[in-house]
Amino acid sequence: MAKVSDFIVDDSDTDPLAIPKLACGSMRDSKPFVAKDAHQAALGYPGELVDDWQDKAISKMGELLTKYRSLQVYMDSCVKCGACTDKCHYFLGTGDPKNMPVGRQDLMRKVYRRYFTFAGKYMPWLVGAEDLTEDVLDEWYTYYHQCSQCRRCSVYCPFGIDTAEVSMAAREIMDSVGKGQKYCNEIIGKVYKVGNNLGLPAKAIRSTLDGLEEELQEDTGLDIKMPLDQKGVDVLLVTPSADLFAEPHIDGLMGYAKVFHEAGVTWTLSSYASEAANFGMFIGSYENMREVSLRIRKAAEDLQVKRIVFGECGHAWRVAYSFLNTLAGPFDFLDQRYPIPQHICEFTYDMIENGELRFDKSKNDQYRLTYHDSCNVARGSRMGNKPGGQFEIPREILRASCNHFYDMAPDTIKEATLCCGGGGGILTDDLMDVRLKGAQPRMRAMQEVAEEHGVTHLAAICAICKAQFSKVLPAYGFKVNSILSVHQMVSNAIVLTGSIQEKELDEAKTPEAAE
């Protein structure tokens, strides 16, 4: 297993989108740990590879083809035009052609053709059809766990073929025959058992929040509450559990608390639904994704809140924005005047728009900042009323809270954004090699703005991006703490009514006004 320190950056080229030479099989050996019996059982999957796995897998594939139009259409429609071949960050970082989106899809498509199409049944050699052998299953396990389901390929495919859908289906099929991935499945089990991915029990969450309340008190002089399981408040905040635990996530959480405080909105976290991320999507399991989502509904009902707001989390926001209403709706018991669910960035942006937040941008002058559009926010969701709000709203928040903001190259941001390299169930140490190489295009894009504009820091609105960048930034010559939460920037610059910062700022201003 590769460690960060073993990793040698390929600096032969500095173009983030430089197309590598094909390196067939170069990533063949990078595969994640297989889920154990207990991890599988908690999710309703067999504990080990079942005896008749081949028949079961094919019949599962047949079932998914009738349940998901996406899969059926995507299996049939690829013309091998090549448009996607240079679009995956894992291909750009590794050169392994099975990391080209079409290469990855074809691992399943060749099996689809063999068992479900006329040509594949009778002339497999002609159309590249193959039996589902143990080797093929092994390849599936390897390469479908080198896809972060970031959807970049789907932007460029002339038919909108989304490799994420194929990866999800492959993982669902593998789970159903007993070959699951430990990282994802163990985590989903923790959500069922404890309520969040990190397995933090209510007591631990409460004591973290107590510590943060003290810190906020010291920082601002104000009594800013961070409630847990409080009934009858306005907002249920659903945020990734990493926000309670990791840097720079936790600074973002304090930012949310400050914004809620200034808004005069009462809020609470839920220990039962103490996780925004929904790894059910990563494994392509509608059922598991739904179970995790229903916890959020139950928490909202039990706590009798009026609104649901999500914290900074990428794939979580895709599930929340695009799927929550489907999976756990209708939310007719919530206040219909607000979006259900709402993103914390939408919440903060509305206040900025209404002139309800005051900022002292100079508090962020030590940062020269760029912004990483998290893949699933960019290409699988929206913020605000207009298409593309997911790009503009976080940028507006950053511009409101700092003086030095520079975007990376246009073909690496917004809908063309590059994945951090750790999304979709890849953020595990057993895939460190994949993560380091997959981050290369994003890191090179950041190196470009570092050279051009002296950019020092990168802000993001995703727990996985933040954790991933903390690991990979050092390998690309940046400091480990160069990754920031967007609401950390808000937290640094916000001037709360009645706070120490307000007094300081007003005192500093008065002499100038007198001159």
Added chain:
Amino acid sequence: MVTQLYAVLFVSATFVLLGGLGYKIWVFATAPAPLKIPTTPAPVTRTGVVFRMIREIVLFESLFKANKWIWVFGWVFHAGLLVVLLRHLRYFTDPVWGWVVLVQPFGIYAGFAMLAGLIGLAARRIVVPRIRYISAPSDHLMLVLLIAIAGSGLIMKYVVHTDIVAVKAFFLGLMSFELNPLPADPVLLVHLGLVAFMMIIFPFSKLLHGLGLLFSPSRNQVDNPREVRHVAAWAERLVARVKAE
């Protein structure tokens, strides 16, 4: 003998094409899309989606974003093919519709454009290692098939003429189930044979991709999941393990 053979061939090819297309439309249409998965930013209204689809169908918008070479060759080929097909309507209409008459001179250029686009695509498939890697024998053969169809058509126009009046009589006859003699010119027979073959494999091969685009959820869905609840029938029947209290 040739006439009978080609009559049977074209009638059955037409049935296979229509039946196969109908079957595939049924397969695509009856598979539900249980989740909202438009690739965003996506239109937030139905009308917006119609415009997105029109841009994809007419301009190949996504392909344009992806790769200008593939776009140029692909677009020129498809546009050429469209005009060539329209030009061929004169073999199936009597009297020939006015606008089909107007299309005739453009059809000639379109034939060359189509061939140029195909040769460009074939060259990329061979020369670019990434695309060579993903190509199965059938991917090369599809291009060979189309090049042979376009080439044989142009040969009949410029080199070895055939009796197009008789060809037209043959097809008009077929449409009213009458048998008129088809000229037994080799180039014509190759041209028509390949076209019939293409009609037969069309619904069961990657040639179907146009239909796939129409049914692609990442392109044809409206981005409004918060406003409108979207649930598939099979998902409605799921029983939750978490019970609301």
